[in-house]
Each structure stands twice: as structure tokens, then as C-alpha cells.
Amino acid sequence: MKWNRRILAAACCILLALSLNAAATASTTATGPVTAKDLVLNELTAGATTQACENFAQGLKDHRLDITQFDMEAKETWNFGDLLLTLDFEGKLSEVWVYSDYYTGPRGLKVGMTAQEVVNLFYIQPNPKSSTEFYSAGTVGSTNKPLPPCGYVKRNENGTFSFNYVAPVTPYGEDVTKHPENYVNQDHAQLTVNFGTDGKVESFGWSIGWLDE
Numbered sequence: 325m326k327w328n329r330r331i332l333a334a335a336c337c338i339l340l341a342l343s344l345n346a347a348a349t350a351s352t353t354a355t356g357p358v359t360a361k362d363l364v365l366n367e368l369t370a371g372a373t374t375q376a377c378e379n380f381a382q383g384l385k386d387h388r389l390d391i392t393q394f395d396m397e398a399k400e401t402w403n404f405g406d407l408l409l410t411l412d413f414e415g416k417l418s419e420v421w422v423y424s425d426y427y428t429g430p431r432g433l434k435v436g437m438t439a440q441e442v443v444n445l446f447y448i449q450p451n452p453k454s455s456t457e458f459y460s461a462g463t464v465g466s467t468n469k470p471l472p473p474c475g476y477v478k479r480n481e482n483g484t485f486s487f488n489y490v491a492p493v494t495p496y497g498e499d500v501t502k503h504p505e506n507y508v509n510q511d512h513a514q515l516t517v518n519f520g521t522d523g524k525v526e527s528f529g530w531s532i533g534w535l536d537e
Contacts (some may be wrong), residue, residue, distance in 0.1 A: 355431065357447050357459060357473040358489035360513035362430040363530045365407075365420050370513070370532045374415040377402070381409075412533070421529035429528055430515055437525045442487060442517055446475060458487070464504045471504050472512060483521040490514050493532060508535055 363370035368380050381402065390403040399418075402409040407427060410419035425435045431445045449459040451470075458475030470476055473491035480486075493511040500506045512535050517528045 355445075355447050357491060358430065358475065358513065358515055359473070359491050360493050360532055363420075363513055363515070363532060364428075364430055365409075365422065366428055368417060368420075370417060370530070372417040374411060377409055377411065377417055408529075410531075418533055419529065419531040421527060423527045430530065433517065433525070433528055435525050435527060439487075439519055439523045442525060446487075446489065448475070458489075462504065464507070466505045472507060484526075485519050487517040487519075488515070490535070 360370060366380070368376060372380075381404075384404055384407075392401045392403065393399075399413065400411045402411075406422070406424035408419075408421040409417060412418040420429075422429060422435060428434055433442065433445060443458075447459060451457040451460065454470075454476075456477045456479075457470055458477070460470035460472075460474035460476070462471040463469070464471050473489075475487065475489045478486045478488055491513045492507070493513055496507060496510065500510065511533055513530070513532050514535065515528070515530045518526050520526045
């Protein structure tokens with residue numbers, strides 16, 4: 325089992341290295357870092373009203389719908405089997421998770437895409453000091469984490485990996501400029517793309533609000 329994990333991890337590293345190297349030589353002027361405006365699902369956008377989500381659901385007649393309410397957080401999640409929509413306490417769309425190629429996400433993202441195809445969709449300005457960053461606004465000294473707006477790779481022991489993109493909903497104020505570690509107290513747009521060991525997208529999700537940390 326350990327050898328299998330090592331082989332998967334090595335294959336993952338090679339795949340990511342090839343993707344990053346290819347992207348580094350490509351033009352990145354067409355698109356900038358991920359922002360809250362990128363958080364879309366077909367015609368839905370982050371912050372869409374309950375009515376807009378209901379209208380969208382009308383076209384999903386062949387999908388199962390289960391509704392789970394979280395009274396403590398005043399949230400509601402609609403489960404269509406291959407899609408999760410979460411509405412916040414104001415009844416606005418705050419989180420999405422996608423598990424099939426039936427849907428289209430930020431910048432044309434779809435389940436089934438290869439890592440290289442996903443890299444090509446998004447902005448990249450590699451940090452020569454990091455093998456996992458696509459781009460960042462700097463480093464948070466106390467944690468050594470990339471400062472948003474940022475994009476980075478997270479590798480898992482089983483050979484799977486994810487691309488993660490984080491950006492502040494509104495520009496940081498003086499509190500973050502002087503003390504970067506305070507960025508965690510701001511609302512952010514987040515996009516996570518999960519890949520299987522074959523290097524293809526298995527799922528992706530986005531959210532707007534507090535960081536998932």
C-alpha cells in the first residue's frame with residue numbers, strides 16, 4: 325500500500341510539474357486572478373436569489389431534490405445528487421458543489437477536464453520559490469500561507485490533488501495591509517477543483533463568505 329501511494333504521489337507531482345511548466349510559457353494576459361465575479365454555475369451567479377435558484381431547478385426535472393435545513397446557521401442545501409446548492413440566511417446562493425459534466429462552472433470549468441485544461445483556464449504567475457503556487461499577493465509570515473488573491477495546488481497522500489483559488493470579495497483595508505494575517509477575518513470568494521489519480525476533474529465547488537479554514 326505504501327509503494328502504491330508513493331507511485332501515485334510521484335505521478336501526481338510529474339503531472340503537476342508538466343502543467344505548471346506549460347502554463348508558465350503561455351500568455352496569461354487574457355484573464356486575471358479569480359474573483360467573486362467568476363463564481364458562476366451555468367446562468368446562476370454567487371448571491372443569486374432563491375427565486376433564481378428555483379427557476380434554475382425547474383430545468384432539472386430528471387434530478388433528485390432533497391432539501392436540508394440548518395437552523396443553527398440559517399442555511400438550506402438543495403441536493404440534486406450530482407449538484408449541491410446552498411442558500412444563506414438571506415436566501416441567496418452562497419455555495420455550490422458539482423459532480424457531473426452536466427454543469428458549467430467558472431470560466432468554462434467542467435467535470436472531466438484534465439489538469440492541463442484547467443490550468444489553461446486560469447491566471448498563473450508562478451512563484452520561483454514555491455512548487456505549489458499559481459500566483460499570490462505575497463506570503464503571510466505567521467503561517468507561511470499565500471496571501472489572497474492566490475491560487476495553489478494541494479496534494480493528497482492517495483495521489484489525488486486539488487487546485488484552490490481564493491480572493492477577497494472587496495479589496496483589503498488597512499488592517500490587512502499592515503497585518504496580513506487578518507485576511508482570515510474578511511469575506512472571500514473560493515474555488516476548489518478536485519482531481520482524481522487520473523488527473524481529471526472529479527468535482528468542483530465554490531463559495532462566498534468566510535474562509536473554509
